[in-house]
Amino acid sequence: MADKILVRENKVRRHSVSVLFVHWAVAISTILLIFSGFGQMPMYRRYMIYKIPGLGWSADFSVTLYMHYVAAAVLMFAAAYHIVFHVLRKEYGILPGRGDLKESYLIIKAMLTGGKEPPSDKFLAEQRLAYAYIGFWLLVIIVTGIIKVLKNLPGINFTGNTMIWVTDIHTFATFMLIFGILAHLAAFLFKANRPLLRGMFTGKVDLEYVKHRHPLWYDRLVKKRAQSPGSRERAANLPQDMTV
Amino acid sequence: MSLLSRRDFIKRTLAAGVASGLVLSGLGKAAEGATITPRGTFYDLTKCDGCKGLKVPRCVSVCREENSFKFPKPAEHIEYYWPQKKKEDWRDKKDLTTRLTPYNWTFVQHVQVKQDGRTVDVFIPRRCMHCDNPPCANLCPFGAQSKTPEGPVIINPNLCLGGAKCRDVCPWGIPARQAGVGLYMKLAPRYVGGGVMYKCDLCYHRVKEGKIPACVEACPRGAIAFGDKEEMREQAWKRAREIGGYIYGDKENGGTSTFYVSPVPFQKIHEQLMAQKNKQPNPTAPGFPGMPVGVGNFLDSVNGIAGALLVAPLAGTFAAGYAAYRTMKGEEDHGG
Numbered sequence: 001m002a003d004k005i006l007v008r009e010n011k012v013r014r015h016s017v018s019v020l021f022v023h024w025a026v027a028i029s030t031i032l033l034i035f036s037g038f039g040q041m042p043m044y045r046r047y048m049i050y051k052i053p054g055l056g057w058s059a060d061f062s063v064t065l066y067m068h069y070v071a072a073a074v075l076m077f078a079a080a081y082h083i084v085f086h087v088l089r090k091e092y093g094i095l096p097g098r099g100d101l102k103e104s105y106l107i108i109k110a111m112l113t114g115g116k117e118p119p120s121d122k123f124l125a126e127q128r129l130a131y132a133y134i135g136f137w138l139l140v141i142i143v144t145g146i147i148k149v150l151k152n153l154p155g156i157n158f159t160g161n162t163m164i165w166v167t168d169i170h171t172f173a174t175f176m177l178i179f180g181i182l183a184h185l186a187a188f189l190f191k192a193n194r195p196l197l198r199g200m201f202t203g204k205v206d207l208e209y210v211k212h213r214h215p216l217w218y219d220r221l222v223k224k225r226a227q228s229p230g231s232r233e234r235a236a237n238l239p240q241d242m243t244v
Numbered sequence: 245m246s247l248l249s250r251r252d253f254i255k256r257t258l259a260a261g262v263a264s265g266l267v268l269s270g271l272g273k274a275a276e277g278a279t280i281t282p283r284g285t286f287y288d289l290t291k292c293d294g295c296k297g298l299k300v301p302r303c304v305s306v307c308r309e310e311n312s313f314k315f316p317k318p319a320e321h322i323e324y325y326w327p328q329k330k331k332e333d334w335r336d337k338k339d340l341t342t343r344l345t346p347y348n349w350t351f352v353q354h355v356q357v358k359q360d361g362r363t364v365d366v367f368i369p370r371r372c373m374h375c376d377n378p379p380c381a382n383l384c385p386f387g388a389q390s391k392t393p394e395g396p397v398i399i400n401p402n403l404c405l406g407g408a409k410c411r412d413v414c415p416w417g418i419p420a421r422q423a424g425v426g427l428y429m430k431l432a433p434r435y436v437g438g439g440v441m442y443k444c445d446l447c448y449h450r451v452k453e454g455k456i457p458a459c460v461e462a463c464p465r466g467a468i469a470f471g472d473k474e475e476m477r478e479q480a481w482k483r484a485r486e487i488g489g490y491i492y493g494d495k496e497n498g499g500t501s502t503f504y505v506s507p508v509p510f511q512k513i514h515e516q517l518m519a520q521k522n523k524q525p526n527p528t529a530p531g532f533p534g535m536p537v538g539v540g541n542f543l544d545s546v547n548g549i550a551g552a553l554l555v556a557p558l559a560g561t562f563a564a565g566y567a568a569y570r571t572m573k574g575e576e577d578h579g580g
Contacts, residue, residue: 088569
């Protein structure tokens with residue numbers, strides 16, 4: 001676990017460089033894929049988007065298709081990296097578990113009413129659900145996308161019916177993904193979630209925030225710190241309420 | 245994680261890589277195995293005279309009769325393609341036989357080419373080339389087009405939304421659009437979709453039954469041969485050698501199942517066709533294809549990077565293996 005309490009900064013390291021890389025590689029490539037994918041529909045000429053200054057290229061299928069391929073390579077690199085990296089490190093904290101739906105409802109209710117949230121671990125229940133939702137549709141898009149790439153190669157031809165399914169699932173999954181991304185972004189309408197936003201850029205979140213919202217994670221971090229060699233020396237530097 | 249070794253990591257990473265490779269190669273194999281041999285067409289342009297004396301060449305008139313049951317039956321009222329003030333409606337031009345339209349899937353072009361000091365008349369029956377790797381079918385965003393095992397590339401009129409992308413990516417701009425018909429009429433016809441694309445399907449209803457296309461059967465001069473694609477290719481090359489002529493369709497767009505043999509270079513034919521097109525009232529209108537020699541396939545550029553694309557997940561797997569090993573080793577060293 002790269003997560004640790006950074007006493008001097010009064011922060012907690014929440015995300016490693018690998019996690020930040022994967023998040024932003026997936027985010028940027030997905031945005032490019034959605035934009036270039038809609039270009040394949042074809043939409044930008046019909047709806048005259050290409051007349052917007054700077055977007056003249058958008059109606060050119062050869063440009064948007066090339067962009068789609070390059071962005072897909074980035075997405076698949078990041079997706080494979082993400083899965084293998086966390087499986088090897090046995091980090092499964094973001095996978096949803098039993099009771100997450102109910103807990104997620106309680107957290108959202110608390111955010112809306114100003115009530116008390118149930119104690120969270122490193123990830124909020126709705127983050128685990130959102131991860132599973134977005135991850136699932138991304139995988140569907142990747143698998144159908146690979147079949148579409150193979151089909152474009154000379155000498156490879158799938159039956160008409162197969163391609164109807166593959167193509168239309170690819171498109172349907174994209175709409176489901178867009179819905180998920182909008183919900184993901186809408187989470188930041190809630191003030192309570194905003195400290196997490198900075199964390200996705202810097203990898204760090206405020207210690208106070210962690211203590212109050214992620215007490216289960218905080219307890220583990222404190223325990224881990226106590227178990228690690230040199231903890232006695234470091235304990236002397238801990239604020240009073242963190243000494244273990 | 246104290247029992248971590250470099251060898252373990254390499255093993256696990258390799259296993260993940262091999263598994264991904266197997267999935268990919270398995271998919272590749274599933275695509276093979278068609279037992280029906282593809283069909284092809286050989287047009288001998290030394291024989292075609294455009295059915296001199298007839299108002300409409302026989303191949304064109306029989307095509308219209310044979311395929312009329314597939315022609316569009318659009319709604320009375322057809323909306324513009326919002327937000328544009330246009331629609332592609334050929335209802336009033338159903339009788340047009342001098343270009344490709346949704347109601348006319350083949351036509352005969354006529355050019356006069358100067359060769360060795362004399363003028364040669366060349367008549368060229370035109371229709372879909374039924375390409376080996378058709379960008380029209382591959383890039384249809386709704387999977388409404390496909391290449392059949394017998395060779396014809398066909399459009400599903402019940403699924404096509406008429407975006408006309410297939411026409412844009414076809415080097416000859418073959419498919420023709422009729423508005424007011426098809427699936428989009430059941431959705432939001434004003435705002436989404438544009439009709440259905442129509443083109444020659446090589447009389448697929450006949451080919452499936454082992455028959456030959458109507459145009460081939462009707463040609464009074466035996467200028468069109470239809471059969472096993474490889475045989476057609478051989479016949480075309482043989483004929484080209486015999487007359488010291490030229491071949492079109494073997495290499496174009498990455499290979500097609502239509503082979504033209506002409507006594508004059510296709511480059512000259514193409515120039516004449518372009519000159520004719522430029523003299524038309526609307527030179528940019530589709531349906532009057534040229535014959536660009538050696539024209540590439542729209543998918544060439546992306547297929548060039550497909551290898552890199554398919555290797556990306558493997559690269560990600562190895563990078564992650566390395567990164568995980570480094571970080572865990574680091575944590576171990578520092579008692580993490």
